[in-house]
Amino acid sequence: MMEKSRKILGNHVETRSLDDLIIADDYRGKMAFISKIANDHQDLENVCPTRAISKKDDCTMTLDSGKCIMCGYCAESFPKLVKIENKCANPAKTKNQLIEYSASLEHLPDKSYEKMGVELQEKIKKLFGRSLAIREIDAGSCNGCEIEITALNNPIYDIERFGIHFVSSPRHADVLLVTGPASRNMETALLRTYEATPTPKIVIAVGACACSGGIFGDTYATTGGIDTIVPVDVYIPGCPPRPEILIRGLLLAVDRMATHGS
């Protein structure tokens, strides 16, 4: 791959197919249930630092991807019940859709970054006739999510070629990408940025903290998720979500804009 990027620079070709970007086998993408029934569910629930695992009924456990921070403590303690996969949890339009049941062990087929990007580009072109403008707001994140969002702009992921542009003012934005558990000190700033964004606008909560408060939870200094302050349209789970998942979330956001008819 290194050879390839050298060629990219040598040939003055800025970008190239990313189909060979494979996720490492050991990557902690998401937790998955192996067994359908968990007898010692109480212990499994308690081992999770963010309380992402809970019991639904006698034979079903649920995982809330919006809370999971991929620490892997559950798989270390209960290797027979759960495992960590290198596939990532999918973004969702509502918080409930982030919850996965142990009874359903199925998976959506993963598309490559490149395919999703092209799909996104077509949809944006059809819907807007111009680029999609994104404003990023950090509402108290640890800066892990910022690293991944910045990575979207590097020459390898290069999201601008799909017609997605990060803008410097909320006045120019269609989409707000919000990270962090919404710290109390950022509450007013977040609200005012939201109000400064022209409608129609889409808010995307990025990362476990933005979805649910993550490890920082709901305390005197945090508010336990972006949706306690502004309405959220798309939730992207992960700690932090990798660029492939961010673009999948953007795809969902554009779909949502289309169905709104706005």
Add this chain to the structure above:
Amino acid sequence: MNPLILDNHIGKILSNFSNQIKKIDNKNNEIYIHLKDVNDTQIICNHVYENLNTKLATIICTDEQKTDNGFVIRYVFEKLDADIFIFIIISLEKNNCFPSIVSHVPAAATYEREIKDMFGLVPIGNPDLRPLVLHEHWPNDMFPLRKEFDLKTKVIRQEQEYPFLQVEGDGICEIPVGPVHAGIIEPGHFRFSVLGENIINLETRLFYTHKGIEKLAESMKLDEALLLSERISGDESVANSTAYCQAIEKISQITIPNKAKKIRTIFGELERAYNHIGTLGGISTDAGFAFGAARLHILKERLMQLNESLSGSRILFGVNKIGGVKCDISEGKKKLILERIDEVLSDFDKVIVMLKSKSSFMDRLKDTGIIQKKTAHDLGIVGIAARCVGIDVDTRYDHPYANYVVHNHRTPQQVMQSKIEMEKRSGDVLARFEVRINEVHDSFKIIRESLDLDTGGLFADVPVEITPYGSALGYAESHRGQTLHWVMMGEKNSIFRYKIRTASFCNWKIIEHAVLNDIVPDFPLVNKSLDLSYSGNDL
């Protein structure tokens, strides 16, 4: 630590102040001096600061009202010429104020303001008593780190104005920036007072990302707090979790296996390398040279992909564990590391040659954002910001941890050379640019030298119950500088107090001085060259 040297230091302090000292003892590389009277704090802190070649490392406050000590304040001074930390300990008993040491130790200013916000103790003599951590919406009579304050308390917001410094005069304009910035970065507020284009004053207002990490840790189990320590600042995860683990390991007197020491070193250096390369790319962006940035960001991405194959996380979450490490480095992975760093290094060198040949780029960096050595010394600056003005501080070698003790053997000639090198450093953006380049090379060298892993386990067993109220200091050098974590255990393996001081907390103060007389468009460049974390500062 050599007990003789330790005794020598204790003797030096005792001989001067035997009447004022209640008790003196030591553990590991820490000397604890308990004072009889709170009012002697200033004299003794001054003596330690000025005569014993130390710098202020941190000030830790704890609420020990339950054990009848009242509030206890620990002033931690770090010896600059030996691996020793000197703790000066005062208990306030029923008092709600303590003497400020700011007039002699300027670096203490923000620590004292922090204590005032979080514990409600007033530093008498500190000229700036404005709120720091808790913003104007917070009432004046609630103190989160007191034990009676419940973590989940929801305090009603109130409206107040923050008194910014007023700069007045003919033609002076004020430019407020933030907390939401134009780029993809963390939130903070900057208030520039400018005369024409020149900055004549900058006031920073931070703590927008304050998440109550220290309070939250007190409600957590030890291994949950480990996850929290990784998330103090996402890009410093290995350094912070290493420091946290070391603190717990020191309290419970565990020695971690050699293999784990080497793996911690390798991941620490990988973290430094990918962040330094990212920052160099950022400097290139902010100097308006996108091509250099693009090439450096490709290299950063390569290293992040390497991180992913080694640790399962692109930003190295989940490497450490109390007592050792979680990730093993197999033979196959060793090969991968060697291949990848060779590729990255050869490209890196080419990019740097290219950047250095662009006179407009180099001109932008030279003489921009100059830090004065005296200011850096007084404010207790650490890491790159200190090394770029020739203050030779580096926790990896001053207080060796993990496997760094083996990388510190230098011949007298090398020591001289490095001293001459240090003297030449001018404290501008260019100096920081060059220090970072050198450190990327050093990091790759250390990784190569650490790859001959020993056989054996990855971690040592942690005792089932750690002695309550034992405390220790853990430290590591992140890519920003020294990060210090002080942990005091509570009953039943709980955490009584977790005090975190990252390099960003020390270094944010310097930016107000570094930008003076530069023009406003240089601010992003100066800011990026210091590469400070907002989250690591705000906690």
